[in-house]
Amino acid sequence: MEKPKDYYQILGVPRDASVTAIKRAFRRLTREQPPEADSGTDVPAELRVAYETLTDAYRRQSYDQLLRGQERSGPVGWSLLRRRPASDLRRPFHPASLTGEIVLGRAEAAAGGVLSLDVPVTSPCEACGGTGGPFFDCTRCFGEGKVGRRLPVPVQIPAGVRDGEVFQVRTDDPAVPSLVLTVHLRRA
Numbered sequence: 001m002e003k004p005k006d007y008y009q010i011l012g013v014p015r016d017a018s019v020t021a022i023k024r025a026f027r028r029l030t031r032e033q034p035p036e037a038d039s040g041t042d043v044p045a046e047l048r049v050a051y052e053t054l055t056d057a058y059r060r061q062s063y064d065q066l067l068r069g070q071e072r073s074g075p076v077g078w079s080l081l082r083r084r085p086a087s088d089l090r091r092p093f094h095p096a097s098l099t100g101e102i103v104l105g106r107a108e109a110a111a112g113g114v115l116s117l118d119v120p121v122t123s124p125c126e127a128c129g130g131t132g133g134p135f136f137d138c139t140r141c142f143g144e145g146k147v148g149r150r151l152p153v154p155v156q157i158p159a160g161v162r163d164g165e166v167f168q169v170r171t172d173d174p175a176v177p178s179l180v181l182t183v184h185l186r187r188a
Contacts, residue, residue: 004066011029013054023051033047097179098179099181100181100182101183102181102182103184103185109157109161111159112160115157116155119179121149121176127139127141151176157183167183
């Protein structure tokens with residue numbers, strides 16, 4: 001298979017160039033061409049094809065995929081597969097406080113005590129470091145970069161808590177810095 005021409009190199013622009021930069025480079029290069037070049041050489045035609053390909057979003061995407069396929073077609077060694085990604089591929093993770101409701105009987109509210117909660121939380125996958133897998137999907141998080149787990153939280157209920165009272169419980173877990181709980185009393 002013949003290697004495709006590098007249209008980015010022909011126009012003298014980087015691969016991440018905007019459409020505006022590509023148009024500017026094309027205009028500059030066509031002004032530099034002598035008038036007789038259009039009839040005798042294929043340079044202007046090559047410029048025109050490069051310009052038309054890179055300014056059309058669909059054609060540019062197809063062309064970029066073709067270039068990436070050509071770059072990957074060489075021999076692949078283990079060192080390539082084990083290299084860390086060039087950029088940070090971790091999925092964004094924003095820890096936040098959770099809100100919840102506790103339903104207590106009147107006797108439980110009057111006495112107070114410790115209530116054990118099992119809180120469902122989402123945190124970055126430890127197996128892939130939150131990346132979802134640099135080349136293949138992580139088998140633990142299936143490429144999501146985060147996993148669900150249960151966080152046991154002991155909650156100290158103050159004696160004589162009232163219906164509708166809201167209090168905050170701090171946790172030591174970075175995924176859930178605190179819980180904001182509202183107490184509701186059963187009517188029976």
